[in-house]
Amino acid sequence: MTEIFRMNEAQPRLLDEMRQGVVGKPLSRPEGPKKVTGTARYAAEDLPDGCVHGVLVRATISRGRVTGLDREAIRDMPGLIDVITDARLLRNPAQGMAGVAPCQPNGEVFYHGQPIALVVAESLETARDAAHRLPVHYEEIAFETDPEAAQDREDKDPETAGHFDATFAASSVTIDARYRTDAQAAAAMEPHAAIAQWSGETVLLRGSLQMLRFNRDELADSLGIDPERVRILSPFIGGGFGSKLGIGPEAVAAAIASEKIGRPVRVVMSRQTVFDTVLRRSETLQRVRLGADGDGRLRAISHDDLVSNLPGESFAEPVSQASQFLYGADGLSFSQTLARVSRTPSGSVRAPGEAVGMLALESAMDELAEKLGLCPVELRLRNIPETHPMTGQAYSVRRLADCLRTGAEQFGWARRGAPGAQVEGDWRIGMGVASAARKSALVQSAARVRLLGDRAVVETDMTDIGTGSYAILGQIAGEMLGLPVEKVDVRLGDTSFPGASGSGGSFGANSAGSAVFLAAKKIRAELAAQLGCAPGELALQDGIARGGNIERALTDLVSSEIVHEAEIAAGDTSKSHLSSGFGAHFAEVAVNVWTGEVRVRRMLGVMAMGRILNEKTSRSQALGGMIWGIGSALTEALEHDPRTGHIVTRDLANYHVPSHADVPGDMSVVFLEERDDMANPIQTKGIGELGISGAGAAVLNAIAHATGARVRDFPALPDRVIRAIEMAGV
Amino acid sequence: MTTFTVNGRSHALALDPRTTLLDALRDHLNLTGTKKGCDHGQCGACTVLVNGVRVNSCLCLAAMHDGDEITTIEGLGSPDRLSALQAAFVEKDGYQCGYCTPGQIMSATALFEELKAGHPSYVSEGLDGATMSDAEIAERMSGNLCRCSAYPLIREAIAMAAEAEE
Missing domain, CATH: 3.10.20.30 (Beta-grasp domain)
Incomplete structure (x- = not known):
């Protein structure tokens, strides 16, 4: 049993003392050549011999019970094998890190589009046809679909510090504004897919999943078997963004069908099924109240929200998460109401909380700046608190002010004139700013590193969902062991390897990276002992070990292999300090005053996110997040049919994720140098979600600056922009 | 058959x-x-x-x-023998998860030929063809979604491969 290293105090910056010089470098991904040649194999692509095809049958009612399936009606379809109904089928995917089965409704229907059965056939074409033809009988019961009107709602106790009401009342300038965000979808490009294959008592699942250590337990619990009997492979995942955190209906249905039929079964969700059944980001109604004194110092902050989910789902979009520590005030209050409605259940989508909460908070800050007649950058700079305003915790390291100042300088913020003043024909041009914040975390994680002479192997069940895990884990091991990255083979996505954090919550690099670091550190200690020097004197570079006046090639020093495992978990520093990425987003937009069309002309994100492990993949993550910000600000909206709750915009033609033409070529990212000593032994912070946090607000604030009119329902679709312009009378 | x-x-x-x-x-x-x-x-x-x-x-x-x-x-190529476009995607990090990548590269491969053949697009100045520019690439690649949103880097990779071809 490997001893768990707990992060109880700041650790030395060992990576800065290493000689190989690969950590931080903009190195290309080692798996890149496979991805660009189509030889990287994703979940649905390794078809075992004899594999048959399953298609999920989904409910066409919103609430009630399945009373029967008319199997006879389709029994003569050639190639049809079975119609599977089973009490273990899932209602929806597990929430992130659940580790246990999600709701297994056993015939009960909670939302329109819910999986209720699996049709299995020799071919995909037959299975798809049969799933559509299968008559299903229901008993319907009453339901609600509108979160704002729902009777079934849960009010959570407000979180407070100081006295909000009194400080708000005593403020000389106040903002009290309501904002709405439409529900959103992760819409990863690879649809959810699973191939299940039993051999004896064990099931092998090829899946598209982000957190294998948890997913194995969830699949086992769903099937009612021991986790030892489950192995999951996810070497390549076609995007996750939260949508593949938990085991899903496709995986459990494939496993059940495969066991029953005795052949491998593949279940791939159609794009519409992904939209209908995979956890969405809840729509939100938010009320932000800010109170300040005349010189722009915040005295009161309140951020209340209404979100929705299905009954039984514990997740509630943590809308005000960043509002609780980004700025300081004397009185703060945060409350949440959770409406229970028959809509596709909600869960984590990239930066749950910040992605929508910061749209409202940062819009409100802009409105306050306007009312105060103060520069929006300056207002933010004046309200950076000494310590966490809710908990009193210290910030581990925070360069928010530097990000705001550097961004303003590089973006040419000083050229920003009065609202509505810059005109180019039918277009109004404006600039906007927003702060960025996203909490960073360390999650229990294990890894094994093998040193075989002048090459090494890293093994962990960590996943790479496009984030760059293959690259950075190879860089960490290479740096610690004095090997070029080409000599490090990183093996991921297999539950037979030590269990890692998985990819979620921006904690993957922090957690899995630290585990690899610690395992390699143990190997270093062994090498130092062999050379007869202290670990601190050992220098490893390009396969050569030096220490105590001795120089030896690693191939001489390592007779067969040196293997070590390490495991890390959060410790005291996670309680004493708040670790969060911080940044500042800047956007310039053009708004057509007649059509309401918004074009983003350029964006700049300045971010401080701890040690950068790979400058190239980090930049990609940051850029991707900023473009998600464009989507949330301008186009992404899941529309629900008010009669059924069913999602209307349930494909990629109707749910508008940003495309090439929506994204300007002038998109810049600047990283400020930083080390987070309190976060983990490699001094990193999460990267994957900071880019989106606040980015959309910069775009929305730029629209307000361009037009002099404020949109408060997001995304700022053309009709909403036109309405805001008309109402403002500008 | x-x-x-x-x-x-x-x-x-x-x-x-x-x-x-x-x-x-x-x-x-x-x-x-x-x-x-x-x-x-x-x-x-x-x-x-x-x-x-x-x-x-x-x-x-x-x-x-x-x-x-x-x-x-x-x-188009294999991991050991990448086409110019494939190599440019690796160099520029014109992808993340890699799932849309083959489609992006196939589209870009065709885009080169379409430009050579003088096909105009919505953003072209006129109907007499067009020259390679970021705006042309963005317009002509808009049928290929990338949810990781590597768009700026995909376009840099395409521009890089186009330059190499000249």
Whole structure:
């Protein structure tokens, strides 16, 4: 049993003392050549011999019970094998890190589009046809679909510090504004897919999943078997963004069908099924109240929200998460109401909380700046608190002010004139700013590193969902062991390897990276002992070990292999300090005053996110997040049919994720140098979600600056922009 | 029986008439480099060349392509022998998860030919053809979605490969 290293105090910056010089470098991904040649194999692509095809049958009612399936009606379809109904089928995917089965409704229907059965056939074409033809009988019961009107709602106790009401009342300038965000979808490009294959008592699942250590337990619990009997492979995942955190209906249905039929079964969700059944980001109604004194110092902050989910789902979009520590005030209050409605259940989508909460908070800050007649950058700079305003915790390291100042300088913020003043024909041009914040975390994680002479192997069940895990884990091991990255083979996505954090919550690099670091550190200690020097004197570079006046090639020093495992978990520093990425987003937009069309002309994100492990993949993550910000600000909206709750915009033609033409070529990212000593032994912070946090607000604030009119329902679709312009009378 | 050529190799397939060209490639010829993202012609992940022209293979029935010459991502290069575009995508990090990548590269491959042939686009100055620019690339690549949103880097990679070609 490997001893768990707990992060109880700041650790030395060992990576800065290493000689190989690969950590931080903009190195290309080692798996890149496979991805660009189509030889990287994703979940649905390794078809075992004899594999048959399953298609999920989904409910066409919103609430009630399945009373029967008319199997006879389709029994003569050639190639049809079975119609599977089973009490273990899932209602929806597990929430992130659940580790246990999600709701297994056993015939009960909670939302329109819910999986209720699996049709299995020799071919995909037959299975798809049969799933559509299968008559299903229901008993319907009453339901609600509108979160704002729902009777079934849960009010959570407000979180407070100081006295909000009194400080708000005593403020000389106040903002009290309501904002709405439409529900959103992760819409990863690879649809959810699973191939299940039993051999004896064990099931092998090829899946598209982000957190294998948890997913194995969830699949086992769903099937009612021991986790030892489950192995999951996810070497390549076609995007996750939260949508593949938990085991899903496709995986459990494939496993059940495969066991029953005795052949491998593949279940791939159609794009519409992904939209209908995979956890969405809840729509939100938010009320932000800010109170300040005349010189722009915040005295009161309140951020209340209404979100929705299905009954039984514990997740509630943590809308005000960043509002609780980004700025300081004397009185703060945060409350949440959770409406229970028959809509596709909600869960984590990239930066749950910040992605929508910061749209409202940062819009409100802009409105306050306007009312105060103060520069929006300056207002933010004046309200950076000494310590966490809710908990009193210290910030581990925070360069928010530097990000705001550097961004303003590089973006040419000083050229920003009065609202509505810059005109180019039918277009109004404006600039906007927003702060960025996203909490960073360390999650229990294990890894094994093998040193075989002048090459090494890293093994962990960590996943790479496009984030760059293959690259950075190879860089960490290479740096610690004095090997070029080409000599490090990183093996991921297999539950037979030590269990890692998985990819979620921006904690993957922090957690899995630290585990690899610690395992390699143990190997270093062994090498130092062999050379007869202290670990601190050992220098490893390009396969050569030096220490105590001795120089030896690693191939001489390592007779067969040196293997070590390490495991890390959060410790005291996670309680004493708040670790969060911080940044500042800047956007310039053009708004057509007649059509309401918004074009983003350029964006700049300045971010401080701890040690950068790979400058190239980090930049990609940051850029991707900023473009998600464009989507949330301008186009992404899941529309629900008010009669059924069913999602209307349930494909990629109707749910508008940003495309090439929506994204300007002038998109810049600047990283400020930083080390987070309190976060983990490699001094990193999460990267994957900071880019989106606040980015959309910069775009929305730029629209307000361009037009002099404020949109408060997001995304700022053309009709909403036109309405805001008309109402403002500008 | 449908007979077509894929990456220079002839294949004769007896398929369910409902089988799309995409599923024929992926499930029957084991050419899984061509991806299924939406099956509705909305995302571009399934882009292949049919007789040199880019198409969404999910919107084609395999049976409609008797006698056609099809090029997939596997026909452009291999991990040891990358095409200029493939190498540029690696160099520029013009991808993240990699799932839309084959479609992006197939589209970009066709884009070069379309520009050479003088096809104008919505953003071109006139109808007499167009020259390579970021705006032209963005417009012509907009049928290929990338949810990781590597767009600026994809376009840098395409521009890099275009320069290398000149």
